Amino acid sequence: MDKELLLYRYFSDQLTDDEQLLFNDLLEKDLEFKAQFEFENDLKRVINKNQKQNLKQKLIGFEKEIEAKNKSISSKPRLKNWSIAASIALLIGLGWIAYSTFSGPDYDNLYAANFETYPNTVYTITRSDADQSLERNAFAAYEASDYEKAAAAFLDLKTKNGSIHINFYLAQSYMHLGKDNEAIEILKSVILNDMEFKAEAHWYLALAYIKTKDEVKAVAMLNNLIENFDYKKEKAQALLAELD
Amino acid sequence: MLTLFIPIHKVKEAKTEITLDDLRKGSDKALQQVYEENRDKFLNFARRYHLSDEENIDVYQDAYIIFYDNVMSGKVESFSSSIATYLFGIGKYLIFDRMKKNKKKVGSKFDLAIVGKDDELVNGFEMEEQELTTEQILLQKHFGALGKKCQELLTLFYYRGYTIQEIMEAENYNSENVVKAAKSRCMKTLRERIQANNSH
Numbered sequence: 505m506d507k508e509l510l511l512y513r514y515f516s517d518q519l520t521d522d523e524q525l526l527f528n529d530l531l532e533k534d535l536e537f538k539a540q541f542e543f544e545n546d547l548k549r550v551i552n553k554n555q556k557q558n559l560k561q562k563l564i565g566f567e568k569e570i571e572a573k574n575k576s577i578s579s580k581p582r583l584k585n586w587s588i589a590a591s592i593a594l595l596i597g598l599g600w601i602a603y604s605t606f607s608g609p610d611y612d613n614l615y616a617a618n619f620e621t622y623p624n625t626v627y628t629i630t631r632s633d634a635d636q637s638l639e640r641n642a643f644a645a646y647e648a649s650d651y652e653k654a655a656a657a658f659l660d661l662k663t664k665n666g667s668i669h670i671n672f673y674l675a676q677s678y679m680h681l682g683k684d685n686e687a688i689e690i691l692k693s694v695i696l697n698d699m700e701f702k703a704e705a706h707w708y709l710a711l712a713y714i715k716t717k718d719e720v721k722a723v724a725m726l727n728n729l730i731e732n733f734d735y736k737k738e739k740a741q742a743l744l745a746e747l748d
Numbered sequence: 749m750l751t752l753f754i755p756i757h758k759v760k761e762a763k764t765e766i767t768l769d770d771l772r773k774g775s776d777k778a779l780q781q782v783y784e785e786n787r788d789k790f791l792n793f794a795r796r797y798h799l800s801d802e803e804n805i806d807v808y809q810d811a812y813i814i815f816y817d818n819v820m821s822g823k824v825e826s827f828s829s830s831i832a833t834y835l836f837g838i839g840k841y842l843i844f845d846r847m848k849k850n851k852k853k854v855g856s857k858f859d860l861a862i863v864g865k866d867d868e869l870v871n872g873f874e875m876e877e878q879e880l881t882t883e884q885i886l887l888q889k890h891f892g893a894l895g896k897k898c899q900e901l902l903t904l905f906y907y908r909g910y911t912i913q914e915i916m917e918a919e920n921y922n923s924e925n926v927v928k929a930a931k932s933r934c935m936k937t938l939r940e941r942i943q944a945n946n947s948h
Contacts (some may be wrong), residue, residue, distance in 0.1 A: 511779050511869075515905065515906060516905070516909060546884050546887050547891065547906055548907070548939070549880070549884055550884050550891055551891065552817070552906075553871075553880060553884075554892075555820075560810075563783060563809040563813070566780050566784065621793070623836075625793060625836055626846070628837070628869045680788065703796065735795060
């Protein structure tokens with residue numbers, strides 16, 4: 505076979521097994537072939553490097569766009585006629601003070617504004633994984649936001665000695681289903697037993713307390729989180745401020 | 749060889765679904781959409797490792813580049829999990845690498861055993877970026893001085909893995925022979941310039 509063609513087939517990833525053998529043989533014995541291969545391989549490296557550098561520049565550009573978007577959102581209240589804005593703000597402020605004095609914090613809103621589903625970082629639904637294991641089904645349901653199914657599967661796993669992290673995800677599923685008291689009990693055990701999700705469990709437990717309007721426990725949990733962990737620290741501080 | 753697993757939540761989301769093909773075709777729109785969709789998830793995930801926000805964004809971009817590179821080189825042939833999971837796997841590796849370099853202690857908070865678990869997915873990805881050799885730097889310089897057409901053609905072949913026929917179709921060449929001839933010419937120019945450089 506023509507050496508040129510062999511290299512072409514190598515770089516377009518089309519070598520058959522026989523051709524691969526021939527290719528290896530030539531690489532070992534034919535210096536000219538080896539030099540040609542190295543030249544092309546170096547070129548491939550260089551182009552790859554260039555592409556990565558271009559891509560990095562593009563991503564930096566995307567990031568700038570995101571920053572600009574965020575800035576324009578936060579600067580929107582600066583209306584031209586700022587006095588109108590100020591009086592509206594004052595009215596809202598007064599209204600809010602009156603409202604919060606008489607009604608206390610709006611727990612449901614605080615919960616909704618702070619609750620975000622924790623992504624599956626534990627179980628990878630691998631490509632070669634043909635087995636339909638319980639764990640796989642549980643996390644597939646979880647990733648698909650089917651929390652009924654996920655909760656049932658996690659519960660099942662618990663009884664069958666599944667990973668210790670199952671509890672954390674079971675609690676997540678319960679929170680989605682509005683089973684707050686169940687979630688609270690499980691999160692407590694996560695804090696005691698699962699080092700990996702200890703900080704996260706503090707955060708979600710605080711949220712579950714907010715949802716059940718148990719302000720005292722929520723505040724304690726948030727303080728605990730802020731003192732001992734970095735996870736969600738700023739959000740926890742903001743949330744504390746709103747609860748006070 | 750690979751079983752196709754499309755994450756169901758991707759289907760559920762109202763947004764236009766980005767396929768591997770969109771990414772492979774080099775669409776900037778797909779690139780940006782995927783970047784934005786996974787950014788918050790990733791940053792949220794990375795925060796537990798206590799790097800600064802700037803570092804986390806930098807790591808996210810590097811993880812994204814590695815993911816994209818592996819899509820391009822065909823190592824990721826189908827999404828067997830959500831893109832975020834790939835990014836987490838790569839991200840973890842990069843974060844630990846960075847912590848080692850910063851001489852930060854990984855600390856007992858991080859159970860390294862769990863790291864291995866979802867890295868199965870990104871096993872075989874090339875994570876380390878090797879420095880270019882002297883020859884490669886020279887090659888880079890002369891490649892950059894080639895005409896635009898040559899650069900494009902060689903990029904399609906060596907980076908995107910296009911066959912001659914695919915290049916013909918993508919770039920509207922008249923025949924495969926024209927592509928072959930053009931490619932040979934580009935390579936010849938490149939080689940000559942490097943030789944001229946070396947003999948000076």
